[in-house]
Amino acid sequence: EAGVTQFPSHSVIEKGQTVTLRCDPISGHDNLYWYRRVMGKEIKFLLHFVKESKQDESGMPNNRFLAERTGGTYSTLKVQPAELEDSGVYFCASSPRVYTEAFFGQGTRLTVV
Amino acid sequence: GENVEQHPSTLSVQEGDSAVIKCTYSDSASNYFPWYKQELGKRPQLIIDIRSNVGEKKDQRIAVTLNKTAKHFSLHITETQPEDSAVYFCAASGTGGFKTIFGAGTRLFVKA
Numbered sequence: 207e208a209g210v211t212q213f214p215s216h217s218v219i220e221k222g223q224t225v226t227l228r229c230d231p232i233s234g235h236d237n238l239y240w241y242r243r244v245m246g247k248e249i250k251f252l253l254h255f256v257k258e259s260k261q262d263e264s265g266m267p268n269n270r271f272l273a274e275r276t277g278g279t280y281s282t283l284k285v286q287p288a289e290l291e292d293s294g295v296y297f298c299a300s301s302p303r304v305y306t307e308a309f310f311g312q313g314t315r316l317t318v319v
Numbered sequence: 320g321e322n323v324e325q326h327p328s329t330l331s332v333q334e335g336d337s338a339v340i341k342c343t344y345s346d347s348a349s350n351y352f353p354w355y356k357q358e359l360g361k362r363p364q365l366i367i368d369i370r371s372n373v374g375e376k377k378d379q380r381i382a383v384t385l386n387k388t389a390k391h392f393s394l395h396i397t398e399t400q401p402e403d404s405a406v407y408f409c410a411a412s413g414t415g416g417f418k419t420i421f422g423a424g425t426r427l428f429v430k431a
Contacts, residue, residue: 248422251418264418
């Protein structure tokens with residue numbers, strides 16, 4: 207069984223540019239989560255999809271961040287325009303149900319310069 | 320808002336010793352408490368979890384305890400080995416929604 211995959215693994219962009227991160231969850235997992243970890247800090251919740259619907263997007267920092275999950279399969283997280291403080295590792299995770307193990311992707315390390 | 324505090328941030332132990340990591344959570348509605356291990360350069364992976372109707376759970380050298388009254392839970396690793404070296408994250412969910420709130424992580428070093 208394929209795990210959660212994220213693309214790209216690394217991205218270096220200039221302030222003001224746009225970046226789109228992609229996450230392919232485990233097939234059949236309705237729940238998809240986005241998290242971000244800034245160096246040395248907690249894995250911070252960004253949002254949660256159930257199928258194609260946004261269940262909770264309370265962690266999204268501002269309107270420069272846009273997440274989609276068309277068709278309830280893969281998800282994208284777009285940052286536009288990127289700011290320096292957006293740098294960090296963005297994790298995607300999926301699970302078949304809530305309150306169960308979340309399977310993480312390997313993360314996308316975003317560096318905004 | 321919901322909060323999970325984790326201590327210590329760094330822990331160094333000698334191989335064979337025990338390691339204990341402690342977490343507290345703010346929302347009494349939390350009902351699911353997973354622990355994840357992230358080895359260097361790898362993705363976080365679940366190592367053990369506990370639900371609010373259980374006070375303790377053990378899996379070989381790893382155990383987790385939960386005190387709902389005090390709103391804290393702990394991870395215990397016995398007979399530590401060098402391969403236990405990693406960052407460990409505690410988490411809590413069930414807080415008025417389905418999101419999981421993570422602690423800041425504990426970097427565990429096991430010295431051979």
